[in-house]
Amino acid sequence: xxxxxxxxxxxxxxxxxxxxxxxxxxxxxxxxxxxxxxxxxxxxxxxxxxxxxxxxxxxxxxxxxxxxxxxxxxxxxxxxxxxxxxxxxxxxxxxxxxxxxxxxxxxxxxxxxxxxxxxxxxxxxxxxxxxxxxxxxxxxxxxxxxxxxxxxxxxxxxxxxxxxxxxxxxxxxxxxxxxxxxxxxxxxxxxxxxxxxxxxxxxxxxxxxxxxxxxxxxxxxxxxxxxxxxxxxxxxxxxxxxxxxxxxxxxxxxxxxxxxxxxxxxxxxxxxxxxxxxxxxxxxxxxxxxxxxxxxxxxxxxxxxxxxxxxxxxxxxxxxxxxxxxxxx
Amino acid sequence: xxxxxxxxxxxxxxxxxxxxxxxxxxxxxxxxxxxxxxxxxxxxxxxxxxxxxxxxxxxxxxxxxxxxxxxxxxxxxxxxxxxxxxxxxxxxxxxxxxxxxxxxxxxxxxxxxxxxxxxxxxxxxxxxxxxxxxxxxxxxxxxxxxxxxx
Numbered sequence: 134x135x136x137x138x139x140x141x142x143x144x145x146x147x148x149x150x151x152x153x154x155x156x157x158x159x160x161x162x163x164x165x166x167x168x169x170x171x172x173x174x175x176x177x178x179x180x181x182x183x184x185x186x187x188x189x190x191x192x193x194x195x196x197x198x199x200x201x202x203x204x205x206x207x208x209x210x211x212x213x214x215x216x217x218x219x220x221x222x223x224x225x226x227x228x229x230x231x232x233x234x235x236x237x238x239x240x241x242x243x244x245x246x247x248x249x250x251x252x253x254x255x256x257x258x259x260x261x262x263x264x265x266x267x268x269x270x271x272x273x274x275x276x277x278x279x280x281x282x283x284x285x286x287x288x289x290x291x292x293x294x295x296x297x298x299x300x301x302x303x304x305x306x307x308x309x310x311x312x313x314x315x316x317x318x319x320x321x322x323x324x325x326x327x328x329x330x331x332x333x334x335x336x337x338x339x340x341x342x343x344x345x346x347x348x349x350x351x352x353x354x355x356x357x358x359x360x361x362x363x364x365x366x367x368x369x370x371x372x373x374x375x376x377x378x379x380x381x382x383x384x385x386x387x388x389x390x391x392x393x394x395x396x397x398x399x400x401x402x403x404x405x406x407x408x409x410x411x412x413x414x415x416x417x418x419x420x421x422x423x424x425x426x427x428x429x430x431x432x433x434x435x436x437x438x439x440x441x442x443x444x445x446x447x448x449x450x451x452x453x454x455x456x457x458x459x460x461x462x
Numbered sequence: 463x464x465x466x467x468x469x470x471x472x473x474x475x476x477x478x479x480x481x482x483x484x485x486x487x488x489x490x491x492x493x494x495x496x497x498x499x500x501x502x503x504x505x506x507x508x509x510x511x512x513x514x515x516x517x518x519x520x521x522x523x524x525x526x527x528x529x530x531x532x533x534x535x536x537x538x539x540x541x542x543x544x545x546x547x548x549x550x551x552x553x554x555x556x557x558x559x560x561x562x563x564x565x566x567x568x569x570x571x572x573x574x575x576x577x578x579x580x581x582x583x584x585x586x587x588x589x590x591x592x593x594x595x596x597x598x599x600x601x602x603x604x605x606x607x608x609x610x611x612x
Contacts (some may be wrong), residue, residue: 174601244470329563330560331559331560331561331564333559334502335502335506337504339561340560340561340562342563396499396500398482398594399482403563408476414565418562418563418565420562421568446557
């Protein structure tokens with residue numbers, strides 16, 4: 134009997150990469166699920182000797198799946214494969230009964246060692262064909278961002294000793310005329326402060342903007358041991374420190390995955406205490422379209438709220454797609 | 463000169479590679495001998511392609527006669543040469559380092575050309591230093607538009 138393997142991840146790129154990382158001569162029958170609910174349905178239907186589980190998913194996330202399984206009598210072996218690598222995330226899933234925690238993307242050496250350690254390895258006489266998962270471009274951007282923002286959140290979590298809540302990043306192609314509207318839709322009308330920083334490498338260029346909800350500064354300041362967090366210059370310090378950390382880690386994280394070294398220009402303060410759409414001046418923008426990736430970071434139990442917006446120039450998109458194609462080969 | 467440690471050389475190379483200014487070393491034939499990250503990132507031309515290539519092949523739009531006129535005194539008189547953005551907005555056509563919120567499509571540049579002396583005090587190479595002055599240029603142009611600067 135082949136081992137029944139379930140891969141549960143909302144990203145087609147991640148499902149594809151995970152399936153390919155499993156030993157080719159492992160005697161298995163792979164099934165896929167695109168969210169936690171589908172995953173549980175497959176497990177209930179008896180397909181799940183071992184489950185490779187993502188954490189950040191729509192409908193029902195990985196924690197939800199683990200909590201459900203925790204109540205159940207017989208549970209499958211669960212390995213969490215996640216881009217959220219914060220220490221607290223690892224603790225949480227192990228407490229909920231996961232057998233192992235693997236950082237995304239899992240490589241084939243890790244996979245082989247893991248299935249051998251879990252005593253699941255049975256050799257097949259035939260080499261398995263590479264499973265075909267059709268992968269769309271948006272999924273690729275989302276997944277690459279997932280991994281990068283997970284690294285950024287991990288850094289921030291360690292710096293602040295807090296748990297960063299990670300969302301699913303939003304990927305959109307935006308017209309310059311619609312940028313302000315999109316930002317208002319995302320951030321609303323509260324008071325924000327923002328910094329931006331250009332990045333470029335291998336002909337791919339863009340800009341990262343970090344928007345901080347102004348109410349975040351008091352608690353962030355406390356976490357960073359700043360006094361007088363109501364003062365303008367202290368808020369700028371915080372904005373610059375946290376903003377550069379989020380931008381730098383995320384940009385380098387994306388670069389590492391697609392093998393590009395990004396240069397970063399000096400950060401610039403876009404403005405303080407303004408409505409988010411007023412921080413940008415679209416009349417002076419000379420470009421037409423941008424590939425926008427929005428990541429909304431919040432911190433558990435605190436009113437800290439910020440958005441990292443990655444904006445790639447239109448002529449970068451074709452080059453980015455080419456780099457991403459290498460990941461799929 | 464004091465003894466240079468291997469470690470120092472690594473540091474210096476790392477700093478030269480990653481500094482936020484362009485560095486290009488050229489010989490008298492305008493062949494490239496150093497090409498740092500800044501130049502690679504903004505041009506999209508990697509060091510494998512740039513090293514040993516002629517700068518004029520890499521950038522066909524570059525005015526060769528003009529650049530020779532600029533570098534001749536550096537090679538023969540060992541003086542520095544400069545260009546500023548007011549006189550020539552850029553030497554290399556790079557995108558604005560902030561391509562989304564920046565208000566110009568190109569990077570404005572100031573350039574310094576340094577003579578590099580060898581052990582015999584001869585100059586066979588020069589170094590171009592490319593500074594990004596886009597924000598300064600745009601702010602200056604804004605002031606001028608509003609009659610606040612000459």
